[in-house]
Amino acid sequence: MEDAVSINWPKFLNPFIMTLSSENRIPFNRSFFTFFLRSAAENSYLFILPVLFVLVQSFTAQAQPVERRIRTEEYRQLQRRLASGWNTWYNNSILSWVLLPESFSINLCVDNYEDGDFLREAFKAQANQHRPEQCILGLRADDGSYTSLRLIYKGVELSIQSATDGSDELILVTPEKPSKQQLVIEAGIQFGRQGQVSLEGAAGNQKLVYHSGGRNLEVGTTGALMENGYVVSSVPHLGVSLQGETGIYTGKGRSLEQIREIVNKRRAEQQQRVDSYGELSESFKAMQTILAWNTIYDAPNDRVMTPVSRLWNRGWGGFVLFDWDTYFASVMCSLFNKDLAYANAVEITKAISAQGFIPNYQAPFGNYSWDRSEPPVGAVIVLDIYKRYHEKWFLEEVYDELLTWNRWWSKCRSIKGYLAWGSDDVADSLRTIDKFDLQAAKFESGLDNSPMYDGVPFNKTTHTMELADVGLMSLYVADCNALQEMATVLGKKADIKELSERSARYKKSLASLWDEEKGIFVNKRTDTDEKSYRLSPTNFYPMLAKACTQRQAERMIREHYFNSNEFYGEFVIPSIARNDPAFKDNDYWRGRIWGPMNFLLYLGMRNYDLPEARADLVKKSGALLMKSWKANGAIYENYNGATGQGDDVGNADGFYHWGALLSFMSFLEKDNAAQGSQKK
Numbered sequence: 001m002e003d004a005v006s007i008n009w010p011k012f013l014n015p016f017i018m019t020l021s022s023e024n025r026i027p028f029n030r031s032f033f034t035f036f037l038r039s040a041a042e043n044s045y046l047f048i049l050p051v052l053f054v055l056v057q058s059f060t061a062q063a064q065p066v067e068r069r070i071r072t073e074e075y076r077q078l079q080r081r082l083a084s085g086w087n088t089w090y091n092n093s094i095l096s097w098v099l100l101p102e103s104f105s106i107n108l109c110v111d112n113y114e115d116g117d118f119l120r121e122a123f124k125a126q127a128n129q130h131r132p133e134q135c136i137l138g139l140r141a142d143d144g145s146y147t148s149l150r151l152i153y154k155g156v157e158l159s160i161q162s163a164t165d166g167s168d169e170l171i172l173v174t175p176e177k178p179s180k181q182q183l184v185i186e187a188g189i190q191f192g193r194q195g196q197v198s199l200e201g202a203a204g205n206q207k208l209v210y211h212s213g214g215r216n217l218e219v220g221t222t223g224a225l226m227e228n229g230y231v232v233s234s235v236p237h238l239g240v241s242l243q244g245e246t247g248i249y250t251g252k253g254r255s256l257e258q259i260r261e262i263v264n265k266r267r268a269e270q271q272q273r274v275d276s277y278g279e280l281s282e283s284f285k286a287m288q289t290i291l292a293w294n295t296i297y298d299a300p301n302d303r304v305m306t307p308v309s310r311l312w313n314r315g316w317g318g319f320v321l322f323d324w325d326t327y328f329a330s331v332m333c334s335l336f337n338k339d340l341a342y343a344n345a346v347e348i349t350k351a352i353s354a355q356g357f358i359p360n361y362q363a364p365f366g367n368y369s370w371d372r373s374e375p376p377v378g379a380v381i382v383l384d385i386y387k388r389y390h391e392k393w394f395l396e397e398v399y400d401e402l403l404t405w406n407r408w409w410s411k412c413r414s415i416k417g418y419l420a421w422g423s424d425d426v427a428d429s430l431r432t433i434d435k436f437d438l439q440a441a442k443f444e445s446g447l448d449n450s451p452m453y454d455g456v457p458f459n460k461t462t463h464t465m466e467l468a469d470v471g472l473m474s475l476y477v478a479d480c481n482a483l484q485e486m487a488t489v490l491g492k493k494a495d496i497k498e499l500s501e502r503s504a505r506y507k508k509s510l511a512s513l514w515d516e517e518k519g520i521f522v523n524k525r526t527d528t529d530e531k532s533y534r535l536s537p538t539n540f541y542p543m544l545a546k547a548c549t550q551r552q553a554e555r556m557i558r559e560h561y562f563n564s565n566e567f568y569g570e571f572v573i574p575s576i577a578r579n580d581p582a583f584k585d586n587d588y589w590r591g592r593i594w595g596p597m598n599f600l601l602y603l604g605m606r607n608y609d610l611p612e613a614r615a616d617l618v619k620k621s622g623a624l625l626m627k628s629w630k631a632n633g634a635i636y637e638n639y640n641g642a643t644g645q646g647d648d649v650g651n652a653d654g655f656y657h658w659g660a661l662l663s664f665m666s667f668l669e670k671d672n673a674a675q676g677s678q679k680k
Contacts (some may be wrong), residue, residue: 013111061153064318064364071463074393075346078339082304086162086169087144089297089304090190091313092120094135094149097162097169099217100297104210106169106219106248111231111239112154118184118232119153123311124293126634126647139270139285139654142292146266156181156242162267168251170259179242181373182226182671186237187219190236191299199236203227208236208656214426217577222247222256243444280670283622283663285630286334290657291329295340300364305347306333306340308655310635318364321348323374324446327381328596328658334385335667341385344393349378349398355424356408358401360443371424371436372444376475377411378402378543379482380603386486403495406483409476416526418468418509419476421445425463441465445472446596450575450589451582452534457527466527471538473510474521475600477503477545510547518554521548535577536589537597543604553608561613572599572620574641575611583641588651592638593624595661602665606672618665625662635659 031302056613070076083089089098095108110119124135129293138148145164150157157176162169173183187208189195195212196540208219217236223246227238240246247259253600254262277284295306298319305321306329315321330344351362353370358378360369380401386395423440438458442448457466480503485497513521515531521531521542540556542548548556562568566577575597576582577587583591605614628646635647646652646659 008029024297032511038518044530046210047077051322051596056449065529066301066351066364066366068301068347070346070350070397072397074391075397078342079303082339082343083297083302085144085167086164087297088293089296090173091296091319092294093149093308094124094137095122095160096190097144097147098190098297099169102210102212102215103299103630104194104195104197104212104215104217105188105190106171106208106250107186107188107633108160108171108173109154109186109233109237110153110158111182111184111228112156112244113182113228113230114180115154117154120186120232122153122313124152124309124633124655126310126636126652128647128650129311129654137293137565138633139274139290140289140296140602141266142271142288142291142295142340146263146270148267154181155179155416158242161263161267161671162187163263165262166251168249170250170254170262171248172259172263173240173242173246173248175242175244175369178244181242182231183223183242184231184233185219185221185240185248186233186235186238188235190358191297193299195490197236199238206238206530208238217250219250221247221249223256251475257651270622277667280663280666281396282626282629282668284336286635287332287623287660287663290635290655291333291337291340292659294329294655294657295527303347304343306330306344306657308658309653311653312656316361316363316367321362323358323360324377324596324659326598327362327377328661331381331384332373332657332660332664335664338389345385345394346397347376349382349401352401352405355412356404357412358405360446366534369428369443370426371440372422372427373408374444375446375472376405378405379479379486380475383482383485386489392489397481399486399490399492402479404481406476406499406502407478408508411465413472415462415468417505418524418526419473419506420462420464420467420526421453421472422462422464423458425460427611434465438465445469445590447536447575449587450536451534451580451585452523452536452576454582455532456525464489466511466525467532467540468513468524468526469514470510470521470523471536473513474507474538474541474543474547474604477507477510477547487528490498507545507547510542510545514552516549519552519559521556534580535560536556536575537567537573537601540601540604543607544600545604546607551609557605557610557613561617566611569641570592571624571639571641571644572617573601575638578641584642586639586649591641592652593641593644593647594638595621595625595658597628599661599665601666606668614669617671621662622666625659 009169035165045510083100090096096105096161098105122133124137125131132154136150140147156179159174161172169636187197197210199206200209201207210217223240226241228239267446273286274281297304306315326344326348334341337471353359357373360372362368392404413419421444422440423436444451457467480499484496484499515522520539522557543553562565565579567573574591576591624644627644634654636659637653639646640648
């Protein structure tokens with residue numbers, strides 16, 4: 001695919017292009033139009049306009065699928081395996097169970113007829129988002145063979161469990177106490193698939209019936225049916241009293257006791273799996289639960305993946321894959337579900353832009369960040385997953401894109417021999433920015449409002465900040481090193497040489513940012529050569545790149561990590577030093593604690609002999625996660641650096657999967673200890 005970034009787009013086309021991509025929510029891929037631009041005579045832009053007009057019409061019918069190139073049959077088979085059976089596939093309600101590939105769904109709703117409220121969609125959210133329902137998501141299997149949750153809504157509290165019995169789905173709804181509210185069991189067909197659902201049978205003994213392709217599937221209930229012509233539902237449904245426990249089943253009829261028996265059996269199976277992790281069982285449950293609940297089916301692209309949270313997906317029009325977030329999901333999944341690990345790593349890698357970078361985000365309707373990427377952690381994560389399973393096809397599936405991305409950084413983000421975060425001079429597909437600028441470059445860092453970047457100028461010639469960034473160069477050198485290992489496995493000798501040269505070049509640049517007096521690597525302004533002493537965990541990242549000596553690593557840990565004026569404390573490690581004026585802001589990357597920062601610091605510590613610091617980071621990170629998990633089943637996007645709270649601000653999603661990185665380190669540490677014992 002040609003690099004569309006080299007095309008000089010006529011300025012008068014920009015409003016039309018943006019109308020295509022954003023206001024009408026139609027996908028626009030600049031590389032798609034390369035042929036038309038180069039077919040037109042120079043400056044003969046009138047040729048293009050009628051072509052674009054026609055393409056508006058043709059794109060409308062295929063607005064949602066994303067472009068991705070799948071190379072291996074192994075991956076195609078993997079996605080077919082994942083996208084099958086009963087699970088909570090539908091993003092917009094955790095009270096919906098869908099059968100794939102048929103897309104037949106059972107949706108539970110609650111009708112509070114006394115005040116006219118009707119709960120059709122349920123999400124896990126923190127209290128300060130003021131949703132009417134409260135959901136505590138519990139023990140569940142990855143494949144949906146068992147799920148459990150507690151729902152609190154308008155004075156009713158329900159325990160809801162599901163279990164598979166062969167190809168059938170069973171759901172058990174248990175009120176904490178009898179309620180006047182009504183359980184409404186809706187049936188439908190999700191994702192625009194074909195079929196028919198009807199309500200059949202005599203009054204008092206009715207069932208929901210799915211018909212498609214000669215197949216019939218019945219849904220019945222053990223509960224006493226209630227007729228209510230005022231239920232706010234326009235699809236076939238059953239109304240059931242919440243005065244007592246109710247069972248729901250597909251296929252053959254079952255009694256309430258039979259449903260309880262199967263549900264209890266599946267629950268015991270999943271509990272046994274959790275218990276097998278011993279002292280880390282609750283940490284495993286937290287991590288596995290959030291990843292499993294956030295795994296959804298993206299129907300337009302026929303793929304299973306694990307975006308950051310269901311609320312984020314809904315806000316982005318169906319799904320959103322963030323760059324490093326999704327790689328982190330994949331590496332956590334690798335601990336317990338190989339297929340999900342592969343799926344997430346492959347899907348975010350296949351989101352690569354025509355310009356050659358993995359975008360900051362990818363969403364439906366052609367929306368992705370045209371101007372910027374995000375931290376280059378992909379190769380490090382992919383290599384880690386490969387080393388766990390040693391399946392060469394996985395590397396073959398993603399290597400070319402990862403190498404293209406690696407080349408892009410040195411080509412497009414280089415300034416005076418260093419690397420800096422940037423933003424290209426193109427319009428953002430969601431118009432979150434009006435022009436490429438410092439704010440857009442901050443978005444590329446993934447540290448959106450970090451104080452490290454306050455007051456740094458933006459260079460409109462290089463399209464970068466005027467800041468040689470320790471964190472970026474460290475991640476990039478680690479990326480080069482990981483790709484070299486992959487190239488060795490794949491026998492790509494020329495690539496090994498190329499990657500080795502780039503690694504050495506930026507490792508040398510990184511070394512020049514060591515400040516002997518302060519005992520840490522520091523960022524440097526590229527316009528003034530002035531050093532920046534605003535410290536964050538990214539200043540430790542040279543350990544991840546193996547770009548510092550043991551002595552330097554020890555100094556950084558002793559003088560800065562264990563320094564209570566900077567990073568040390570009951571809760572570690574804040575996103576800016578505690579003695580930085582911005583720490584008190586307690587706003588996103590201005591002082592709060594983030595799982596990915598702790599995790600990347602941990603990976604760096606593993607490269608050096610730092611047992612005390614490693615043990616401390618792992619223990620305190622795990623304790624921070626357990627604080628909110630045990631309180632209300634929450635795993636936050638970020639946490640207060642002083643109090644450890646996650647629910648004290650409105651911009652910390654209450655069920656955001658990368659928060660589980662705080663406990664994931666414990667499992668890696670346990671694996672390392674086991675490997676060390678075997679070597680002895």
